[in-house]
Amino acid sequence: MEITNRIIHTIEELVKTPSSSGFTGRAIEKVESMLTGLPLEMKRNHKGGLLITIEGKDTTKHRLLTAHVDTLGAMVKEIKGNGRLKLSMIGGFNWSSVEGEYCTIHTTSGKEYSGTILMHQTSVHVYKDAREAKRDEQNIEVRIDEKVNNANEVRELGISVGDFISFSPRVEVTDSGFIKSRHLDDKASVGILVELIKEISTHESLPYTTHFLISNNEEIGYGGNSNITPETVEYLAIDMGAMGDGQSTDEYTVSICAKDSSGPYHYELRKKLVRLAEENNIGYKVDIYPYYGSDASAAIRAGFDVKHGLIGPGIESSHAFERTHKSSLEQTYRLVYQYVLSELV
Known part of the structure; x- marks a missing residue:
């Protein structure tokens, strides 16, 4: 899949760009440069995150998707x-x-x-x-x-x-299709969103106005808890799936989170994501992350009235020597693609 190769190249560029929480300016500039010239609205928020908007057929109801560029x-x-x-x-x-x-x-x-x-x-x-x-x-x-x-x-x-x-990220792509590097949390997901935005902004008409927030403070708890328009109905965080003993997430499918340390994610939205995966032959796993929080859960804690969900590629050894496989990137991309073209829950 050619899009997967583009995603991997984008991830390589991103992980080589330093962006510890609080020091994300270069990475935000990198994402801006990747999207410059496309038919979309792009601006920075006061916190330094990047907000991208693509107008849809229905401008009275909005979606917001997020991935975070800040790292450990x-x-x-x-x-x-x-x-x-x-x-x-x-x-x-x-x-x-x-x-x-x-x-x-x-x-x-x-x-x-x-x-x-x-x-x-x-x-x-x-x-x-x-x-x-x-x-x-x-x-x-x-x-x-x-x-x-x-x-x-x-x-x-x-x-x-x-x-x-x-x-140092020490990024490497193996002949067997693995990408191993520090900071795949969450630059793997940012790479997926960047390539998705390139594709849909030039080739697709979205059913609803859709915002993409490249957040920059997720690792310290408040990256995606602002810049949510009153019209936003659904909020989908794209972040890593956590792997380990007792987890169903793997490095080859997209992980759909049912619950993390913040509690359950929106049940109907989660069921819809599963249905989209099954209808489009997308490999997926439903999982619970016991010691985890996301930009979507931060938005809920901030009091926003949205239906919130969380999906992402499976990442082995999170917050350490991370690794995923190109098939997980591909399955995640395909599910996000189908989601932004779908009807609201």
Whole structure:
């Protein structure tokens, strides 16, 4: 499927663009550049997210779809006396999942420095507790790739408390059809929406005015809880399907969420998504994500009167060394495509 190759290329471009929550300007600019020149309305909200609108035949009832471009990351918490950096976590991940990862320090002046995230007690030749020491904010630090041995030398580089730190994505597409990279949550879904918008804005007439929000604060809980028009009836978040023990989600189908930590999603909308999948021979799994929240649940918590749903590609090892397969991207794209052309619930 040619569209799948385009989605994968777009995802590769996105994951290579740093966008920790709070530092998403470059990624939003990247999405804007991908959609410039198409017959649609595009603007940024005050929070820095991107709102795209395609007018439909019925302008009295609207839909909103969202995917988030913000990712996990960190911020400089402290410049240590040994010339290394303590970190403050952005988003919810395990420190062990970033140990050994390459990273970039983004200074407020615009200068950037490379580094590696390591345990202070990394060397087994020096530290007796190298294997057992706790992986936490006290022991994890950044080794900067500059000749620095104390805090003053670090400050002279222009590095300061509050500077953002992004993690290297290490994106790779395998011959067997897997794409593995950090930040597939949720740039896999953003890639799907970008290619969908390109297709429908030039080849389809939508039944309802449809908004696409590329949100930029989902990982910290409030990315998609605004810019919802009074006419909006349905709100569909496109975000990863979580995999693991007891989960039905896999890397080859689209995951349809029935419930997450916020509670059940709208029952009739969920049934409609299942029906669309079955009618169009789209591979799907219905699942429950026990420790998960989405832009759609954030909108409900904010008090918006909408029917909310959540679907997405299955992502293995979420918030760590993530991976999905091109077939999951394809099935998710096909379901979103059928959804935007369908009637409201």
